[in-house]
C-alpha cells in the first residue's frame with residue numbers, strides 16, 4: 001500500500017517532508033501575519049536544522065521522501081500534465097493580468113529541470129523576474145521588486161495540506177488563502193503520480209466548501225479518528241469526512257470519529273498543538289485543555305450518522321476510548337509560564353516514530369525532561385529557526401506508512 005496509517009505511534013516506516021527553500025526569504029515584516037509566520041527564519045540554518053531532522057528519521061530506519069521530488073516525478077511523466085499543472089497553479093495564484101499570467105507560464109516553462117521549476121513555484125515570483133512589455137498605468141506604477149506570486153513558506157509543515165489515514169488521505173481545503181494553494185501539489189501526486197494514482201483512497205476533496213487541516217487529524221486507532229474543531233477545521237468538514245469514512249467498509253475501518261472542540265486561537269491552531277500521542281497509554285498535552293472538554297462522538301447508525309455530545313476531561317475521554325488508563329504529560333509541567341512558553345514553541349507537537357519514542361524540539365527543555373522522567377525515549381532536534389513558523393516535528397512531517405498494531 002502506498003499509504004497505510006492506522007495509529008499515531010506504531011513504527012514509522014515512510015514519511016513525507018519538504019525541505020524549507022527560498023520561499024522563506026520572500027517573507028517580509030508586512031507579510032508575516034498574512035503568511036502565518038511570527039518572524040523571518042535564517043534560511044541556511046533552518047535548512048541545516050531540517051536536514052538534521054531528516055537524518056534522525058533515517059537513522060531510525062524511516063524512508064524519507066520529499067514533496068518537491070514527488071511533484072517533479074509526477075510532472076515529468078507527461079509534458080501536457082506539466083502544462084495543465086502550471087495553468088491551474090497560475091489560476092490559483094490570484095494573478096489578475098493576462099500578460100502577467102503568460103509571462104509566468106513562460107518563466108516556469110523555461111526551467112529545464114522540473115524539480116527546479118517546482119521549487120520556483122513554491123518560492124514566489126517578483127515582477128522584475130517577468131518579461132513584461134505593457135506600457136499602461138499599472139505597469140508604470142508597480143514596484144518591480146514586488147511579488148506577483150506569493151511564496152508558500154508553510155510548505156515545510158507537510159502535516160497540514162492532507163492527512164494520511166487508513167489506505168489513503170483526507171485531501172484538504174485549508175483555512176487560509178496562502179496555505180490552500182499548497183494542496184494542489186498533493187492533488188497532482190495522488191491523482192497522477194504512477195505510484196499513487198488509483199492506489200489509494202481519497203476521503204475529502206480540496207474543492208469542498210468547509211476547511212479542514214491535517215494538524216487537526218489524529219489516528220487514535222484503526223477504528224477511531226480524532227479531529228479538532230479549531231481555528232482551522234470546521235464542523236461541516238468533519239461531517240463530510242464522517243460520511244466518507246463511516247460508510248466505506250472497503251477502504252476504511254473507522255467506526256468512531258471524536259470531534260474535539262478546542263479554543264479557536266493561533267496558539268492552539270490545531271489539535272496537535274494541544275496534544276499528541278507518544279506511547280500506547282501516554283500523551284503530551286497543553287495544560288490549557290486539562291479541564292472539562294466538549295467532544296462529539298460520530299458513529300454510523302444504519303444509513304445515517306449519530307452524533308452524541310460527551311463531556312469530560314481529556315484523560316477521561318481518552319481512557320474511555322483507548323480502553324485503558326492514559327497518562328497525560330503536561331507540556332512545560334505545572335509552571336504556567338513554562339507551559340505557555342513551551343506550548344508556543346510546540347513542546348506538545350511531538351512526532352512519535354515508535355511506541356515511547358518521539359522526536360522533539362530541543363528548546364522545550366522542561367517538557368523534554370518530564371517526558372524522559374515518564375520513560376519516554378526523547379530524541380531532540382535543533383529548532384531555533386524552524387520554530388519561527390509556529391510548528392513542531394509533528395507539523396513538519398506526514399506519515400505515509402506506519403506498521404500496523406499487532
Ligand SMILES: NC(=O)NCCC[C@H](N)C(=O)O
Pocket residue numbers: 035036037154157159160179214215216269270272273349389390391392394395
Ligand atoms: N500541524 C500544525 O500545527 N502545523 C503548524 C502550522 C504552522 C503554520 N505557520 C500555520 O499557521 O499554518
